Amino acid sequence: xxxxxxxxxxxxxxxxxxxxxxxxxxxxxxxxxxxxxxxxxxxxxxxxxxxxxxxxxxxxxxxxxxxxxxxxxxxxxxxxxxxxxxxxxxxxxxxxxxxxxxxxxxxxxxxxxxxxxxxxxxxxxxxxxxxxxxxxxxxxxxxxxxxxxxxxxxxxxxxxxxxxxxxxxxxxxxxxxxxxxxxxxxxxxxxxxxxxxxxxxxxxxxxxxxxxxxxxxxxxxxxxxxxxxxxxxxxxxxxxxxxxxxxxxxxxxxxxxxxxxxxxxxxxxxxxxxxxxxxxxxxxxxxxxxxxxxxxxxxxxxxxxxxxxxxxxxxxxxxxxxxxxxxxxxxxxxxxxxxxxxxxxxxxxxxxxxxxxxxxxxxxxxxxxxxxxxxxxxxxxxxxxxxxxxxxxxxxxxxxxxxxxxxxxxxxxxxxxx
Amino acid sequence: xxxxxxxxxxxxxxxxxxxxxxxxxxxxxxxxxxxxxxxxxxxxxxxxxxxxxxxxxxxxxxxxxxxxxxxxxxxxxxxxxxxxxxxxxxxxxxxxxxxxxxxxxxxxxxxxxxxxxxxxxxxxxxxxxxxxxxxxxxxxxxxxxxxxxxxxxxxxxxxxxxxxxxxxxxxxxxxxxxxxxxxxxxxxxxxxxxxxxxxxxxxxxxxxxxxxxxxxxxxxxxxxxxxxxxxxxxxxxxxxxxxxxxxxxxxxxxxxxxxxxxxxxxxxxxxxxxxxxxxxxxxxxxxxxxxxxxxxxxxxxxxxxxxxxxxxxxxxxxxxxxxxxxxxxxxxxxxxxxxxxxxxxxxxxxxxxxxxxxxxxxxxxxxxxxxxxxxxxxxxxxxxxxxxxxxxxxxxxxxxxxxxxxxxxxxxxxxxxx
Numbered sequence: 066x067x068x069x070x071x072x073x074x075x076x077x078x079x080x081x082x083x084x085x086x087x088x089x090x091x092x093x094x095x096x097x098x099x100x101x102x103x104x105x106x107x108x109x110x111x112x113x114x115x116x117x118x119x120x121x122x123x124x125x126x127x128x129x130x131x132x133x134x135x136x137x138x139x140x141x142x143x144x145x146x147x148x149x150x151x152x153x154x155x156x157x158x159x160x161x162x163x164x165x166x167x168x169x170x171x172x173x174x175x176x177x178x179x180x181x182x183x184x185x186x187x188x189x190x191x192x193x194x195x196x197x198x199x200x201x202x203x204x205x206x207x208x209x210x211x212x213x214x215x216x217x218x219x220x221x222x223x224x225x226x227x228x229x230x231x232x233x234x235x236x237x238x239x240x241x242x243x244x245x246x247x248x249x250x251x252x253x254x255x256x257x258x259x260x261x262x263x264x265x266x267x268x269x270x271x272x273x274x275x276x277x278x279x280x281x282x283x284x285x286x287x288x289x290x291x292x293x294x295x296x297x298x299x300x301x302x303x304x305x306x307x308x309x310x311x312x313x314x315x316x317x318x319x320x321x322x323x324x325x326x327x328x329x330x331x332x333x334x335x336x337x338x339x340x341x342x343x344x345x346x347x348x349x350x351x352x353x354x355x356x357x358x359x360x361x362x363x364x365x366x367x368x369x370x371x372x373x374x375x376x377x378x379x380x381x382x383x384x385x386x387x388x389x390x391x392x393x394x395x396x397x398x399x400x401x402x403x404x405x406x407x408x409x410x411x412x413x414x415x416x417x418x419x420x421x422x423x424x425x426x427x428x429x430x431x432x433x434x435x436x437x438x439x440x441x442x443x444x445x446x447x448x449x450x451x452x453x454x455x456x457x458x459x460x461x462x463x464x465x466x467x468x469x470x471x472x473x474x475x476x477x478x479x480x481x482x483x
Numbered sequence: 484x485x486x487x488x489x490x491x492x493x494x495x496x497x498x499x500x501x502x503x504x505x506x507x508x509x510x511x512x513x514x515x516x517x518x519x520x521x522x523x524x525x526x527x528x529x530x531x532x533x534x535x536x537x538x539x540x541x542x543x544x545x546x547x548x549x550x551x552x553x554x555x556x557x558x559x560x561x562x563x564x565x566x567x568x569x570x571x572x573x574x575x576x577x578x579x580x581x582x583x584x585x586x587x588x589x590x591x592x593x594x595x596x597x598x599x600x601x602x603x604x605x606x607x608x609x610x611x612x613x614x615x616x617x618x619x620x621x622x623x624x625x626x627x628x629x630x631x632x633x634x635x636x637x638x639x640x641x642x643x644x645x646x647x648x649x650x651x652x653x654x655x656x657x658x659x660x661x662x663x664x665x666x667x668x669x670x671x672x673x674x675x676x677x678x679x680x681x682x683x684x685x686x687x688x689x690x691x692x693x694x695x696x697x698x699x700x701x702x703x704x705x706x707x708x709x710x711x712x713x714x715x716x717x718x719x720x721x722x723x724x725x726x727x728x729x730x731x732x733x734x735x736x737x738x739x740x741x742x743x744x745x746x747x748x749x750x751x752x753x754x755x756x757x758x759x760x761x762x763x764x765x766x767x768x769x770x771x772x773x774x775x776x777x778x779x780x781x782x783x784x785x786x787x788x789x790x791x792x793x794x795x796x797x798x799x800x801x802x803x804x805x806x807x808x809x810x811x812x813x814x815x816x817x818x819x820x821x822x823x824x825x826x827x828x829x830x831x832x833x834x835x836x837x838x839x840x841x842x843x844x845x846x847x848x849x850x851x852x853x854x855x856x857x858x859x860x861x862x863x864x865x866x867x868x869x870x871x872x873x874x875x876x877x878x879x880x881x882x883x884x885x886x887x888x889x890x891x892x893x894x895x896x897x898x899x900x901x
Contacts (some may be wrong), residue, residue, distance in 0.1 A: 067522055068571075070527060070530070098836075101496035101815060102503065103499050106492070131591065131877065132547075149485055154495070173549065199850050205833075217588070311830070315834050402517075412729070418516075419733075419735050427516070428515070447517070483516045
């Protein structure tokens with residue numbers, strides 16, 4: 066019975082240290098921008114996710130009926146929970162709100178591809194600010210994080226576009242509303258599925274060969290001039306994206322961002338700017354993605370509120386950080402190891418450990434009879450700074466022997482000066 | 484659709500700040516004693532919990548069948564996951580291990596009593612150390628936490644006993660093995676159920692009136708002398724508990740602990756010392772509880788390993804802390820609020836915010852056109868230290884105006900000195 070549920074991870078202390086290091090960088094980047102942490106339950110009602118848009122995330126819902134017959138799900142993403150929380154306090158929140166969270170999210174695939182069933186996803190969102198300033202601020206959080214872990218704009222690129230690009234193109238072809246969302250979800254799979262499969266799906270939606278070819282051509286655009294050429298000088302998408310790139314310059318993150326009209330994101334609810342971060346080498350899946358979703362609350366039965374944000378999983382970025390050798394060797398954390406020589410000094414060692422801990426240092430206490438050699442090896446394995454030895458002669462003088470493990474220096478310290 | 488799943492909690496930023504404050508005290512107490520953090524998935528296989536002992540915790544399992552027909556459960560407690568992780572690394576772990584975690588745990592009651600279905604439970608455990616020194620160390624972690632949040636031994640008492648007390652009494656009555664565990668679980672409900680109900684359940688287990696009366700009398704003991712009188716001077720329970728109280732003195736926590744033979748704990752797997760912390764006023768449920776469980780791995784099909792630990796929920800302690808006025812007013816956390824006066828200085832404000840954030844301070848940037856009055860109120864609400872204003876005259880001189888919100892003092896600071 067040593068197996069956990071398939072697709073889940075155990076975090077042993079050495080794994081947890083790395084996870085905590087990563088999460089602390091998430092916290093720190095969000096807090097540096099004045100974001101506040103929130104949390105919601107991992108279990109939500111199923112109806113929160115039942116959008117009918119062919120999204121992978123809702124198709125792979127980890128849902129079930131509880132013993133009371135209620136349809137519930139382990140959350141596949143955090144945004145609907147956030148929307149629920151915002152709706153519940155509708156009118157009572159001082160807008161805009163800038164919130165973040167690091168929830169665990171779940172999926173269930175019927176076909177087993179050996180992929181994980183859970184991951185942690187850093188979520189950073191602004192609600193109640195409709196301008197592109199909020200979208201740029203979100204991207205600034207992202208770059209702050211990347212820099213804080215030692216990644217540079219030579220390692221990563223943030224590809225930016227807007228749902229309005231496709232909206233304008235499809236609008237001119239007469240595709241709007243639900244068909245628009247569905248087209249976005251199909252188009253998002255372009256780099257994962259063969260061109261014929263994409264074309265077949267778009268044809269099924271009612272798009273003709275000319276329309277499909279127009280879409281493909283626009284999605285290939287990576288230059289503002291070309292975009293203006295395709296959408297016209299009065300295009301809202303063009304003016305919005307132009308302004309955004311200028312804000313990125315103000316933030317000093319211009320080298321991290323690029324226009325890429327092929328970015329549409331695979332969730333139905335996006336309405337404006339969208340972006341994805343990718344490794345420049347192109348070896349990994351998207352590191353994170355996000356965008357503006359001003360009409361999500363409406364689909365949940367509430368009154369719409371502008372919103373923008375991103376989700377950032379813990380798996381891909383860790384692959385990248387490992388590849389680049391940027392994962393630090395996080396030490397155990399105990400500053401002192403306290404050891405009483407012999408059972409007769411066990412109580413004394415407890416007194417000593419208590420004094421050290423009350424003084425604000427962390428101290429691991431050796432709880433059993435161990436040989437000196439074991440104790441040294443143990444202190445070394447923990448990366449402790451000091452070994453505090455409670456020994457008969459020293460203790461009879463009311464003192465302990467302290468060895469500084471870095472320098473090897475030893476000294477006798479009176480108990481009351483610990 | 485603003486309702487979450489019944490019995491679950493949302494954590495809005497103001498709730499999350501308090502939760503983070505509490506959890507940081509958990510982390511800090513465990514780390515001060517050299518414990519390392521670990522984590523396991525919230526979803527486990529059901530068989531990890533299907534002990535047949537009449538425990539409330541396994542009766543209220545939040546279990547279900549997943550889409551692949553596998554029986555899984557949201558964990559009701561962390562210890563079985565920990566046992567699974569230890570078993571999976573059997574032989575490869577440097578023992579003893581001192582590990583802690585703050586998992587969310589779940590229960591499902593068929594009868595609705597308005598109780599929560601999830602809570603967070605701080606778990607602190609030592610595996611691989613069979614002596615009572617490990618049990619005493621665990622209790623020391625507990626007291627370290629209580630002191631760190633401002634609670635004293637006048638607020639709380641840790642009631643200590645040992646499963647060996649009942650084991651010796653019941654052994655002399657011929658009750659051993661599974662019947663012993665079941666008796667413990669019944670006896671644990673003594674303060675919740677009427678005496679007749681307890682007696683009826685014990686009778687059902689095959690205990691006669693004399694046996695029941697012996698049990699009741701021993702469980703009333705709160706004094707080491709009386710315990711020795713009841714169990715005899717060669718009793719292992721007596722010598723073990725006597726030594727433990729002496730170790731508590733060494734730790735300097737003697738005023739926090741009391742012998743109370745009525746403490747048995749409602750889980751089947753305990754084998755040695757057990758304890759519970761209660762508010763002295765006796766108004767709340769147990770704040771936490773734990774003890775030694777040397778034979779848990781055996782029941783899961785592995786090779787037994789000595790283990791001791793406690794579980795500490797986040798709900799009861801928060802009630803106590805609120806009653807005592809010990810919950811601090813945790814501030815928002817943003818040090819600066821940056822505001823650009825007018826749309827023309829929006830980009831400049833972004834430059835300023837970026838410079839401040841790169842320098843290691845947290846800065847909330849006002850993203851929309853707001854009146855000066857709103858900005859002041861906003862900065863006050865956030866508890867910010869400084870309001871950094873990007874204004875036309877100052878900015879034309881390459882400077883910003885900074886108002887220190889505590890003193891009200893204002894100064895002009897050049898951009899390159901931010």
